Amino acid sequence: MTDQNSTLRARRRAQTRRTIQTHAVRLFSERGYDATTMNDVAEAAGVSPMTVYRHFATKEDLVLVDQHGELVAERIVASPAGGPLVRRIGGALIEAATVLTGDADRRLLLARLQLMISTPALRARHLDNQYALQQAVIGALGDDAADPDTAFQAQAAASACLAALHTALVRWAEDDGRTDLPHLIGKALAAVFGDDAIGPAR
Known part of the structure; x- marks a missing residue:
């Protein structure tokens, strides 16, 4: 009970x-x-x-707080350990975006992003959120970020993947959500790392 x-x-x-x-x-x-x-x-x-x-x-x-870091971390933990870092992180970002844009909260997510882009105070605080998401990603990688060298590699991979994610989110917000967000994330990741880094083209 x-x-x-x-x-x-x-x-x-x-x-x-x-x-x-x-x-x-x-x-x-x-x-x-x-x-x-x-x-x-x-x-x-x-x-x-x-x-x-x-x-x-x-x-x-009220605009910036969310549980997206937990969702991304869950997807990373569920991915095969020891696989390419970029593929694990990028795949988790795409899967999380698929979940977040497939339910009733899609419009709320879009409105929050549009506010973040258009409001200077929110843009500044967004950097804190990016850092928190990066830490959640690194924590979820477990043994793949266990020592100083692998932790450095994980930080670099996470930072690059999150920069690609940010580019995709801004484009999605500017398009008023008409484009497919998971596809945009995959496209941004492929632009940085190449198609092989994220698996089959989306």
């Missing part, structure tokens, strides 16, 4: 978090990021300002 209660609480927390973020992104898109306050978001979401701050410590977090 305790496990069921914990699962239920986690689901409710996730739903509240998603509701708050959805309303925040909508208000930022409609009114402008700078013109919208945390209190405005709380009122629109039907929660108290304290609840908003409990889930999102800063205004920037």
